[in-house]
Structure formats: structure tokens, C-alpha cells
Amino acid sequence: MSPRPGDPSTAGPPPAGEPPRGQNPGASRSGGRDRDAAGRARNARPRDALGRPLPRGAAGDERIPDDLVLPPPQALQLAQQLLDAERPFHAHEVLEASWKAAPTAERDLWQGLAQIAVGLTHARRGNAHGAAALLRRGADRVAGYAGSPPYGIDAAGICRAVAEMADRIDRDGAAAAGPLAVRLVAGS
Numbered sequence: 001m002s003p004r005p006g007d008p009s010t011a012g013p014p015p016a017g018e019p020p021r022g023q024n025p026g027a028s029r030s031g032g033r034d035r036d037a038a039g040r041a042r043n044a045r046p047r048d049a050l051g052r053p054l055p056r057g058a059a060g061d062e063r064i065p066d067d068l069v070l071p072p073p074q075a076l077q078l079a080q081q082l083l084d085a086e087r088p089f090h091a092h093e094v095l096e097a098s099w100k101a102a103p104t105a106e107r108d109l110w111q112g113l114a115q116i117a118v119g120l121t122h123a124r125r126g127n128a129h130g131a132a133a134l135l136r137r138g139a140d141r142v143a144g145y146a147g148s149p150p151y152g153i154d155a156a157g158i159c160r161a162v163a164e165m166a167d168r169i170d171r172d173g174a175a176a177a178g179p180l181a182v183r184l185v186a187g188s
Contacts, residue, residue, distance in 0.1 A: 045060075046058050046059065046060025046061075047060050047061055047063065047089075048060060048061055049061045049086075049087060049089070050088075050089050050121055050124050050125050051089030051090075051092075051121060052125070061087075061090075063093075064090050064093035064094055064097070068093070068094065068097045069097065069101055070094070070097070070098065072098060072102075072150070072151045073151055073185075075094055075095065075097070075098040076151060076153065076184050076185050076188075077185075077188070078091075078094050079091040079094045079095050079113070079117070079184060080183060080184050080185070080188065082094065083117070083120070083179075083180055083184075084179075086124070086179070088117045088118075088120035088121045088124060089117070089118075089121045091117040091120075092114050092117035092118050092121060095110060095113045095114035095117055096110075096114040098110045098113075098114075099111045099113075099114050106150060108141045108144055108145075109141065109142060109144070109145045109149070109150070109153070109155070111138075111141055112137075112138040112139065112140070112141025112142035112143075113138065113142060113153075113158075113184070114138070115134050115135075115137050115138030115141065116134070116135055116138035116139065116142070116158070116162055116180075117138075118134050118138075119131045119132070119133075119134035119135035119136075119137075119138060119162070119166075120135075120177065120180060122134060122174070123135075123165075123169060123174045123175075123177035124174075124177075125174075126174045126175075127174060128169050128170070128173050128174040131166075131169050131174055131177060132166040132169045132170050135162045135163075135165055135166040135169070136162075136163070136166050138162065139158070139159045139162040139163055139166075142155050142158055142159055142162075143155065143159045146159060151185065152185045152186055152187070152188070153184060153185055153186075154182060154183060154184065154185065154186040157182045157183075157186065158182055158184065160182075161180060161181050161182040162180075165177055165178070165180070165181075
């Protein structure tokens with residue numbers, strides 16, 4: 001089989017100043033993705049307030065550090081502050097860090113809380129289907145802790161509020177989500 005005209009594999013090297021053919025101009029050499037020193041994927045692109053990637057070099061919203069580790073009460077407090085400030089994507093990042101650091105017995109709880117924050121993010125982005133699905137998935141995980149929630153988390157109240165929100169989204173669209181009408185920690 002002879003090469004097709006214009007096939008990049010036969011076109012020779014790219015002009016000076018251009019990245020190698022087939023490579024993202026803003027990507028690192030390690031497989032086209034940003035990587036940390038341990039080789040884990042990191043996306044260094046700036047993001048908007050709802051976590052959507054912006055062009056490299058754009059001014060983005062302040063990021064939550066990739067290596068954030070907080071004790072559970074402080075993680076819950078920060079996540080609540082971010083939710084109250086309509087920054088659910090950032091709350092998700094805090095909760096996801098707690099999920100990854102949590103003991104095995106608590107991982108479903110933290111993962112569920114992170115999924116709820118992602119569901120809120122999808123609602124703010126206008127994605128009704130994704131919002132309702134993630135809200136329900138997160139609530140299902142959190143529900144397992146309703147009998148004896150750690151750290152004062154209002155697992156039962158969160159599940160009720162999130163189920164109502166998912167129903168509103170299904171009925172009236174993503175804009176009907178509104179804010180999360182329950183505190184992560186009861187009485188906070």
C-alpha cells in the first residue's frame with residue numbers, strides 16, 4: 001500500500017517552531033498529558049469556576065491543590081464554604097481528596113459526597129441528565145451512612161435534599177436545581 005499524499009507519517013519533519021506532528025502543542029512529552037514527578041496525570045490547564053478547561057495561558061479560577069490533605073472536619077467545612085459560594089466543582093475536588101485519603105470504611109461516604117458536588121457542577125453547566133444521575137448515585141452512596149454518620153455529617157438530610165433536587169431537575173431542567181438546601185454537617 002503506498003502512502004497517501006499529505007500523510008503526516010511521510011511528510012518529513014514539521015517546520016521550525018511547530019510541535020511534532022500528532023502532538024498537542026501544549027502537552028508535555030510524556031504521552032501528550034501533563035504529568036507530575038511520579039508520572040501521574042495532571043492537567044495544568046486553567047479552568048473556569050465550573051471546572052471547564054480554558055485555553056493554555058488564559059486566566060482561570062483558583063485551583064484546589066492536587067495534594068490537598070485535610071482532616072475530615074476541615075474538609076467538610078471547606079467543602080461547605082465552596083458550596084455556599086456556588087463553587088461545586090471546587091467542593092468536589094476537596095471531597096475527592098478526602099475520599100482518596102479516607103479509611104476503607106468511609107470511602108463510599110466521601111465518594112458519594114464528591115459525586116453530589118459533581119452533580120451540582122453538571123446542573124450549573126446545564127447538563128440535566130448528568131446532574132440528576134450523579135446526584136442520585138452520590139445519594140445512594142451516602143445513604144449507607146444515614147444510621148451512624150461520622151463527623152456529624154447529615155447523611156439522611158443530604159439524601160432527602162439531593163433526591164428532591166434530582167426530581168426537580170428531571171421535571172424542570174438543570175436550572176431548577178437551585179442551591180443545596182442542606183448543610184453537610186448537621187447544625188453547622
